[in-house]
Amino acid sequence: MRDFGKKLRIMLIDDNANHLRGIKELISLETNYNVVGATRSANLGINLVKKYHPDVVLMDINMPEKDGLQAIQSIVKSGVQTNIVILSGYDDSDLIYRAMKLGAKGYVLKTMASSKLIDAIEEVASGKIYLPAVLSTRFFEYFQNAAKEESKTCEGENLLTTLTVRENEVLELLTEGINYKSIAQKLIISETTVKTHVNNIFQKLQVNDRTNAVLYALTHGFKSESSVSPKSAMMSAV
Amino acid sequence: MRDFGKKLRIMLIDDNANHLRGIKELISLETNYNVVGATRSANLGINLVKKYHPDVVLMDINMPEKDGLQAIQSIVKSGVQTNIVILSGYDDSDLIYRAMKLGAKGYVLKTMASSKLIDAIEEVASGKIYLPAVLSTRFFEYFQNAAKEESKTCEGENLLTTLTVRENEVLELLTEGINYKSIAQKLIISETTVKTHVNNIFQKLQVNDRTNAVLYALTHGFKSESSVSPKSAMMSAV
DNA sequence: ACTTGCCTAAATCTACAGATTGATAAAATT
DNA sequence: AATTTTATCAATCTGTAGATTTAGGCAAGT
Numbered sequence: 001m002r003d004f005g006k007k008l009r010i011m012l013i014d015d016n017a018n019h020l021r022g023i024k025e026l027i028s029l030e031t032n033y034n035v036v037g038a039t040r041s042a043n044l045g046i047n048l049v050k051k052y053h054p055d056v057v058l059m060d061i062n063m064p065e066k067d068g069l070q071a072i073q074s075i076v077k078s079g080v081q082t083n084i085v086i087l088s089g090y091d092d093s094d095l096i097y098r099a100m101k102l103g104a105k106g107y108v109l110k111t112m113a114s115s116k117l118i119d120a121i122e123e124v125a126s127g128k129i130y131l132p133a134v135l136s137t138r139f140f141e142y143f144q145n146a147a148k149e150e151s152k153t154c155e156g157e158n159l160l161t162t163l164t165v166r167e168n169e170v171l172e173l174l175t176e177g178i179n180y181k182s183i184a185q186k187l188i189i190s191e192t193t194v195k196t197h198v199n200n201i202f203q204k205l206q207v208n209d210r211t212n213a214v215l216y217a218l219t220h221g222f223k224s225e226s227s228v229s230p231k232s233a234m235m236s237a238v
Numbered sequence: 239m240r241d242f243g244k245k246l247r248i249m250l251i252d253d254n255a256n257h258l259r260g261i262k263e264l265i266s267l268e269t270n271y272n273v274v275g276a277t278r279s280a281n282l283g284i285n286l287v288k289k290y291h292p293d294v295v296l297m298d299i300n301m302p303e304k305d306g307l308q309a310i311q312s313i314v315k316s317g318v319q320t321n322i323v324i325l326s327g328y329d330d331s332d333l334i335y336r337a338m339k340l341g342a343k344g345y346v347l348k349t350m351a352s353s354k355l356i357d358a359i360e361e362v363a364s365g366k367i368y369l370p371a372v373l374s375t376r377f378f379e380y381f382q383n384a385a386k387e388e389s390k391t392c393e394g395e396n397l398l399t400t401l402t403v404r405e406n407e408v409l410e411l412l413t414e415g416i417n418y419k420s421i422a423q424k425l426i427i428s429e430t431t432v433k434t435h436v437n438n439i440f441q442k443l444q445v446n447d448r449t450n451a452v453l454y455a456l457t458h459g460f461k462s463e464s465s466v467s468p469k470s471a472m473m474s475a476v
Numbered sequence: 477a478c479t480t481g482c483c484t485a486a487a488t489c490t491a492c493a494g495a496t497t498g499a500t501a502a503a504a505t506t
Numbered sequence: 507a508a509t510t511t512t513a514t515c516a517a518t519c520t521g522t523a524g525a526t527t528t529a530g531g532c533a534a535g536t
Binding site: 100130133140144174177209214218 | 338341365368369371372374381382385386412415417445448449452
Binding site: 179180181195198199202208209210 | 492493494495496
């Protein structure tokens, strides 16, 4: 939680000198903020963040030297506890999506009123997310679209449901890339029995080999019985 | 875009009779809304939505008969163009996450001021997302956490980067579950060359067979060169 | 000129995958 | 009681996967 007794330490990163100065002046007007760094270089900015651990980082996302998204990643990966607010000229849904996915806590357009920037700083500093309604809508455009695409692969008579309990067990081991012999040992049955099961699985999943069986399983939401917590495994797009 | 000349057609689904009545009365106070249906049954509600195509569906997410999340899924799957606003007593981050992922356009807590509900209706009816700041923060708690978990699997010296261009091409075909002969035909090289590449891939990825190579590729964010648009493939958690 | 890395390829060989057929016994359905 | 499904196993056979070794051509860097 934010300590109102102390000034918020803020870091600015923007390759555009004019913007940098403008923002700096804007923030200087606020008595309870303290600009601990301002730089036009993304790489330098990242190092400064690591050194000074600011409460909030205001960062442009369009920088020539280093991609803003990469910069977010670098800072997040570094483990420094800070709150990144993206300053962007664009409201592309996928840019917003990626920035937020990488761990940005706020996103503000440069065209927005400067008061929004102050709002953003306050919100993220107190552990909240700041994403104005317009940008939130943009974000969800991408997010829900991606989710829809994904759900398509799970649709249409999921053949996995036709598998018996035993076949599920076998398939689970198959998806771990284990060979017949090891599967037989793990399930304490003979290797030929395993082969029988695997063949039945192939027929049910309408594939010809284990690689395709595993692919089918993974792209159709196969979950092992044992795994209680459904591991999230959203991917790519980053 | 919303046509302000016509009244917004609204559907209510809430298993709690008192809530249902309360919301109905609340909405009736607004002159430009038209409640085209109100039911305590989730299943009936879904059918009513299919029949009457309301502009907005206000739906409780805690219903005994059918899970609210499933209800969202049913409506979205049906292809009916409508905007679902979730009414919930809980602000669990994963509940919000799942509801939004399934395609809900708004999320309002029952404890919130009734004016928020009106706001939500207006926003979603005009194609926007309505997610109050508190709930947005909750949503991103889950979202960013999931993304972090995911990124872990991609971390640590991604061996995929060590692959040559050609090896990448071969690996891509491997991940499609194609055999040596077909790969050779597709790349117009001999089968033995393919084997050589595959063996090199195995060594680089530190695996012994194609199944494990494919598994490694899929769990470490393998992307083919050709795929321009990064297909999102976020999964599970639903 | 020399080294290094990549793509290509052949030959050989072992081991495992996968197809096929057939059979038994228990369990669940009807 | 009769039938179907499931789980188990055996034997056989073909094909492919994958390991290994050797090697030529080619491009890029030292």
